[in-house]
Amino acid sequence: MKLFDAHTHTQFSAFDKDRDAVIKRALDQGIGMINVGSQKDTSVKAVELVQKYDGVYATVGLHPIHLEKSYHDPGELGYEKGFTSRAEEFEHDFYKKLALNPKVVAIGECGFDYYRTNGEEIKVMQKQALVCQIDLAIEVSKPLMIHCRSSKTDNAYADLIKAIGPYIGRIKPSVMHFFAGSHEDADILVDMGFSFTFGGVITFVHDYDKVVKKIPIERIIIETDAPYVAPAPFRGQRNEPLYVKEVAKKMAELKNMTYEEICEVTLGNTKRIFSI
Numbered sequence: 001m002k003l004f005d006a007h008t009h010t011q012f013s014a015f016d017k018d019r020d021a022v023i024k025r026a027l028d029q030g031i032g033m034i035n036v037g038s039q040k041d042t043s044v045k046a047v048e049l050v051q052k053y054d055g056v057y058a059t060v061g062l063h064p065i066h067l068e069k070s071y072h073d074p075g076e077l078g079y080e081k082g083f084t085s086r087a088e089e090f091e092h093d094f095y096k097k098l099a100l101n102p103k104v105v106a107i108g109e110c111g112f113d114y115y116r117t118n119g120e121e122i123k124v125m126q127k128q129a130l131v132c133q134i135d136l137a138i139e140v141s142k143p144l145m146i147h148c149r150s151s152k153t154d155n156a157y158a159d160l161i162k163a164i165g166p167y168i169g170r171i172k173p174s175v176m177h178f179f180a181g182s183h184e185d186a187d188i189l190v191d192m193g194f195s196f197t198f199g200g201v202i203t204f205v206h207d208y209d210k211v212v213k214k215i216p217i218e219r220i221i222i223e224t225d226a227p228y229v230a231p232a233p234f235r236g237q238r239n240e241p242l243y244v245k246e247v248a249k250k251m252a253e254l255k256n257m258t259y260e261e262i263c264e265v266t267l268g269n270t271k272r273i274f275s276i
């Protein structure tokens with residue numbers, strides 16, 4: 001293994017026609033992957049894939065946007081198809097059974113999404129679902145894969161730090177998927193033991209340059225979040241794990257390291273964090 005796509009979704013329907021080819025072309029180039037579950041069916045599908053391939057791992061969990069029924073705009077996700085999500089409640093026993101598979105390496109993605117939220121009620125629901133998933137992560141002794149997205153007026157990171165704080169020391173050092181918070185939040189999360197994934201966005205905007213430079217390299221891992229938000233030069237196309245190479249190239253530039261060093265260090269970090 002040379003490189004790792006630490007947060008991807010090749011189990012999603014966007015890959016129904018050519019999933020095997022997509023996974024194999026990454027694996028053939030020494031790129032491993034973690035397929036991240038977002039609700040029951042995508043968690044089950046992620047676990048199905050780990051049986052089929054070496055170098056492919058999974059997480060299981062309930063994404064905050066799946067706590068309520070809503071439509072997701074295709075433009076925002078950078079992929080052609082929009083989708084309507086079903087409302088789901090976190091069912092501990094269902095997810096625990098999946099989580100016990102040794103190739104399930106984390107619980108999530110779970111957390112807060114205030115970008116699409118309307119009201120206090122859904123925030124409370126998101127917190128409840130998060131706490132349930134923290135409990136499960138402690139129970140099965142696996143880290144969390146956290147999704148956190150603020151709105152213009154509401155800092156989801158502040159609430160996340162408050163919600164997770166009491167569990168630090170009991171949960172395994174966890175991962176903040178695609179960190180988009182402030183430097184202050186980054187400092188607090190580093191102190192709480194978090195590592196951070198960065199993906200395609202860093203290849204085409206400069207908004208994250210400073211925070212990437214600031215976070216210690218031992219706490220950085222790379223991802224695609226495929227099928228969403230493909231890196232340059234593939235913008236607007238369906239994303240896939242192979243393109244994590246482009247993220248690694250950009251990370252090398254930002255961290256003033258060679259491409260080979262970035263591959264080696266982020267691979268080592270991924271293995272350490274997820275006990276692979």
Ligand SMILES: [Zn+2]
Nearest residue numbers: 007036109225
């Ligand atoms: Zn994701």
